Amino acid sequence: MPNAAAASARAVQGDDLAGYGFLLPWLLGFLLLTLGPVAASFYLSLTDYSGLSAPNWVGIENYTRIATDDPRFITAMTVTFTFVLLSVPLKLIFALGVAVALNKGLTGLSFFRAVFYLPSLIGGSVAIAVLWRQVFAGDGLLNQALHTLFGYEGPSWIANPSTSLYTLVLLAVWQFGSSMIIFLAGLRQIPQDIYEAASIDGAQPVRQFFKITLPLLTPVIFFNAVIQTIDAFKAFTSAFVISDGTGGPIDSTLFYTLYLYQEAFTNFRFGYASALAWILVLIIAAFTALSFLSARYWVHYDD
């Protein structure tokens, strides 16, 4: 045993060196690519930096201009919140419905699970955005189908500012698969004997769903809602590709991230864009904090 003790003493002594040795890549990344940039972007948000001349300190001017004198900011907020508030609930309801249907012990579960997951895996790619552009174009697949089935001549859903955002909502809902998988995993944690007891007491399936399934699933619903909402606030690629990077038609798909991109990388207003970025970060943080605060009133944790 003395050997072992000596060996482990040696190991402990060397652990500062070994510890920082192994941590070095992460530590460099944290300091140079996260901590430094976070501080720098806050500083830049208080300047008029454009990349050409040295940044000039302007105090909170960027923030006051965003709040009081920037109609496109208001548009971007409206578009983004509409998108988040429509796409997240619809996606979660759909995901939960399909998960409950799949959880009935049907054969072919793994087939359906895989097929339903596929759209969430590829839905964020440019290819799918290209497909969406065609499907909802004036002479696209949807209108062809409407014509064949009902003789209805549909408009161009993408070019029409009153419908363009909803095509993106639909694209988000189409990617319900990963939420569904998490719901499925949650459903399987619910002990079957609860349902058996409820059946003996004469509770109908609908009542069982609302009185047993839904309350016991609230932690998973909460988790999915937080993850999907954060993700929806950050949505970018589909809106960019479908609107050619403009957020059009007439800013109807101007996602917040798209506006941020335009300000930073087309107009090179780095200072102003940094302020926009901080506002997005704060919105996401506030939303997350509110979710966690609200959780104690509706999320049921069994302990």
Added chain:
Amino acid sequence: MTEVVRAPAIAFPAAPSRADIGSPWRRAFAYALLLAVTFVLLYPLLWMVASSLRPDSEIFHSTSLIPQAPTFDAYSRGWNGLSVGFSQLFLNSLLISVLVVIGNVMSCAMAAYAFTRLRFRGRGFWFAMMLGTLMLPQHAVLIPQYIMFLKLGWVNTILPLTIPKFLAVDAFFVFLMVQFFRGIPRELDEAAVMDGCGPLRIFLKVILPLSTPVLATAAVFSFIWTWDDFFAPLIYLNDIEKYTAQLGLRTFVDSAGQSDWGALFAMSTLTVLPIFILFLMFQRLLIEGIATTGMKR
């Protein structure tokens, strides 16, 4: 590969054992519903593939999923539809994705090993910092990072897309590996210490070989996310010969635009194909990764 995919430690609870799911009518109804959902979900995808095999004149007149006279014309038109061949763009994407996989797996495993197995001053503090970055949106660091890479002369190279991944910037994967490493019995490390192994050999000979499921999960997701990524290549790559397949496809939308949907669909199909193949190969791994960790995609 099945060994890796089937490996335990990521538990997926078994299906409910009860055979009763109500009356045959309800069972039939559930199947009808699921098949309808399957059809609606997959229809646009299958139609895209079918249309890529059609002559252009047919695309706008056919909602069917079976092309009448399949032709690969659109593929050859698309492949050479840009001033740079798509072969170059696919190679660019492949190179970036493979480098990101290597960087992520190596650096995140090293950090996770330090956090779970090595005792050193400041460990708790740095671990808390790592957890703090988990939820931090990319937007908080985007602009200063861009300015930094611009000043380093790295813009319009693949360096901004790959080097950060060698510095474990994807905290999510560090966290995933920390969770996994914690499940590996410490007795194994202690036995290796008695055999005279130092931290490096324990990492290479004990921890890594036992962690193939989590390493594979991180590798596959890294590849897919990088292959699919549009934003970072969009801001960092300027010359068309350096573009990724995703950027090339988006440029192709502008040039082929409304005129050559066949070629556009052909290239769209090809850019999704690698993801689809990985999906077929690692389906279980991907789905279990989502189910147990709640990854968003």
